[in-house]
Amino acid sequence: MFNKINLDSILKELEPYHAKLVAVSKKKPASIVSEAINAGQLIFGENYVQELVAKQAELPPAVQWHFIGHLQSNKVKQIVPFISMVQGVDSIKLLKEIDKEAGKCNRVVDCLLQVHIAQEETKFGFDIQEAETFLQSDSLSQLKNIRLCGLMGMASLTGDTQKVRDEFRSLKKLFDEVKQPVAGTAFTTLSMGMTSDYKIALEEGSNMIRIGSALFGER
Numbered sequence: 130m131f132n133k134i135n136l137d138s139i140l141k142e143l144e145p146y147h148a149k150l151v152a153v154s155k156k157k158p159a160s161i162v163s164e165a166i167n168a169g170q171l172i173f174g175e176n177y178v179q180e181l182v183a184k185q186a187e188l189p190p191a192v193q194w195h196f197i198g199h200l201q202s203n204k205v206k207q208i209v210p211f212i213s214m215v216q217g218v219d220s221i222k223l224l225k226e227i228d229k230e231a232g233k234c235n236r237v238v239d240c241l242l243q244v245h246i247a248q249e250e251t252k253f254g255f256d257i258q259e260a261e262t263f264l265q266s267d268s269l270s271q272l273k274n275i276r277l278c279g280l281m282g283m284a285s286l287t288g289d290t291q292k293v294r295d296e297f298r299s300l301k302k303l304f305d306e307v308k309q310p311v312a313g314t315a316f317t318t319l320s321m322g323m324t325s326d327y328k329i330a331l332e333e334g335s336n337m338i339r340i341g342s343a344l345f346g347e348r
């Protein structure tokens with residue numbers, strides 16, 4: 130079920146921050162995504178390639194699809210023709226693969242580097258030092274079919290709000306350090322915050338939140 134009341138209240142909360150909403154529709158059928166589209170939402174986040182490709186074929190071309198999961202290099206070619214942004218770029222190898230496939234379809238694909246800020250071992254991503262080193266190198270300038278638009282991160286899943294806040298703050302600090310002139314003029318997006326922690330993320334400088342369960346219910 131799609132929750133229009135929550136959509137409206139989240140959009141209102143975002144206004145003072147000039148932040149964007151990515152509606153995370155993973156594991157929800159296209160019919161439910163349609164309800165959100167009818168309510169005016171056009172940016173959707175998906176985690177699984179098969180599922181995304183199927184929904185993209187069913188839904189209007191005006192939808193902007195963001196890939197927010199862990200993307201395997203061998204699946205890049207399936208989404209590159211239509212993807213609006215790849216948020217979870219967690220390795221240089223993946224970035225190079227996206228660049229290569231984007232070149233084949235004459236596209237420049239918007240990407241966010243995923244940075245590991247949580248303490249859990251299982252989270253993918255660059256650590257802060259790696260991201261900084263990569264962004265300060267000139268490796269990026271060789272990837273002509275990538276537009277690096279910013280950073281994405283996930284905080285620890287914990288009730289310890291101070292810990293969550295500190296993790297978001299560490300990502301904002303990195304973002305401020307590497308944005309212009311280091312990373313270029315397109316580098317403007319800081320994607321952090323999900324249903325359980327987006328208010329903290331906004332207070333700590335997020336300008337893009339990724340919300341699933343508050344809009345579509347539990348998965």
Ligand SMILES: *Cc1c(COP(=O)(O)O)cnc(C)c1O
Pocket residue numbers: 153155176197198283322323324325339340341342343
């Ligand atoms: C599933 C997911 C979300 C949305 O999580 P909710 O808690 O349902 O809001 C956000 N970001 C990423 C990377 C996800 O995988």
